[in-house]
Amino acid sequence: MPNQNLRPPTIAVTPKDYQDLAKKLTPKPTIVRNSFWAFMVGGTICALGQVIINLFAAAGLGRQEASTAATALMILLGALLTGIGVYDEIGKYAGAGSIVPVTGFANSIVSPALEFKREGYVLGVGARLFTVAGPVLVFGITTSIVVGMVYYLWH
Amino acid sequence: MFEMVVSAFLVGGVLCVLGQLLMDLTKPSFTPAHVLVTFVTGGAILGALGWYKPLVDIGGAGATIPLSGFGYTLAKGAIEGVSQRGFIGIFSGGVEAAAVGIAAAVLFGYLVSVTFNPKG
Amino acid sequence: MNLKRVGNQTVVFANPPVILSSYSVVGPMEAQGPLGKTFDKVWPDNINGEKSWEIAESKLLQEAMQGAIDQAGVPNDQIDFMLAGDLLNQIISSNFAARKLGLPFIGLYGACSTMALGMAVGSMLIDGGFARHVLVGVSSHHDTAERQYRLPTEQGGQRSLSAQWTVTGAGAVILGQSGAGPRIPAVTLGRVLDYGETDAGNMGAAMAPAIADTILNHLQDLQRQPTDYNLIASGDLGSVGANLTREVMQRSGTPLGPEYTDCGLLVYDQKQDVHAGGSGCGCSAVVFAGSIMQRLKAGELKRVLLIGSGALHSPTSSLQGESIPGIGHAVVIEA
Structure with a gap:
């Protein structure tokens, strides 16, 4: 860490002491309250997903298809709520409750793309769609290939 | 059917609390993007070990809607791909299983971004 | 030569420059704050009909600078330097405002300290006899700063409790050699x-x-x-x-x-x-x-x-x- 030898006068606190002081005077995240809201909002989003699965199943879709279709619909919902500027307001309270569900994945896709529209449709929207989705796909798909490879060698 | 909604609420809620703790107890440089990557990778690994499936059986959407469910689908797809198609399935299985989710994300993401303007 | 530098880091002026005028333009959120009534001009929203937030920020700066010029009543040909800065890459808000104002321009970057930096450098230019009047102005904009430094504004999530909110606003002053107004000694x-x-x-x-x-x-x-x-x-x-x-x-x-x-x-x-x-x-x-x-x-x-x-x-x-x-x-x- 780049602390210089400063000509006096300068503050009578060492970098180490300062970091301790800064830690002490910086407010901590309100973990219990954050977790409560993450649980409530995240749970509600998933419950809504289950209601949609049930409806698709009642309409005659198989269990797997109903689940896949519900996921796609939730992505649409997350994208729309981001477009009309509601999702970030939910996120203020819900934290991970609105990040972890697939609606949060949709939010992470739309929010940068939306803002970079003024930079054009290719290098603005097109490129920025994947600011967060890119890493998710990279790590997700890579892991799946590793899993497939291990499974292939195993059998 | 209704019990499934309740258990989806509980399982989904717990997974989100895990995500919240992951953010609040780590350095501020651990962003939402890191949370999503952790969940998708974690879901894929747990899925491969066969530990995520029980959660899907109990929680339904509570386990499939969180991004760990996306990872689970990828890993499950890779394993099924290998069983059905052998070597080439290593590469095709995961993406094929997740294709609907990826396509939906790209299409809806693009349409919404083009249609709306940011509020700020 | 009589050095104006005192002690380690301080400059004391022989003829303290005068702040002939000051002008501020802010967004709606700043106007709702405790100082709302002290600002000269308030925008109805953060973009005010401009085509991007960046252009809007540049317009804020331009309006603040023009406001300060008008209030001081100094003709443009007597303003010898324009000192300006902002937070965006390559200080584009200032560059674009300078493009409109047509004054000899010195771009400054001191992050959020730029207003004080500009007033300090401007005062030295005046007391040094290099300028009759100096225009100093800076701007920032919540939405341009958020997307450059942090996350997209529509992304859901929690800002940390120690995080601060970038002010949407611009302020400008005209410094002169003499006249009525507060002085910078x-x-x-x-x-x-x-x-x-x-x-x-x-x-x-x-x-x-x-x-x-x-x-x-x-x-x-x-x-x-x-x-x-x-x-x-x-x-x-x-x-x-x-x-x-x-x-x-x-x-x-x-x-x-x-x-x-x-x-x-x-x-x-x-x-x-x-x-x-x-x-x-x-x-x-x-x-x-x-x-x-x-x-x-x-x-x-x-x-x-x-x-x-x-x-x-x-x-x-x-x-x-x-x-x-x-x-x-x-x-x-x-x-």
């Missing part, structure tokens, strides 16, 4: 201090050591006490940084009394959900150009020390895990 330019804070969501903590260092040097150079000022206002440390500054000054043997405050604490109300307070070049600029100038002119304040505070990092340096260097520039203003 001395300035102290700061050095860069880095005490190892890496969290870009806690910039107050990154800047506080540099602010305290500048105050200590300023007071020693001029043989003064904090109580020699009616108001010591740091630029945009917010609540965390202001508390740290008090603590560090206390430990350094020069405690700050009730005369000390921070523009980031003044500009918003706690109820506005801004967490630690305001930030951005515009923060200290609009608080100074509005409220502080009015109180100086009303005789309520006799002598003020404005310390612009800047966090000199970039999004790239933050991603690479570098700690955040801080700087503070102090300007004395007397009624």
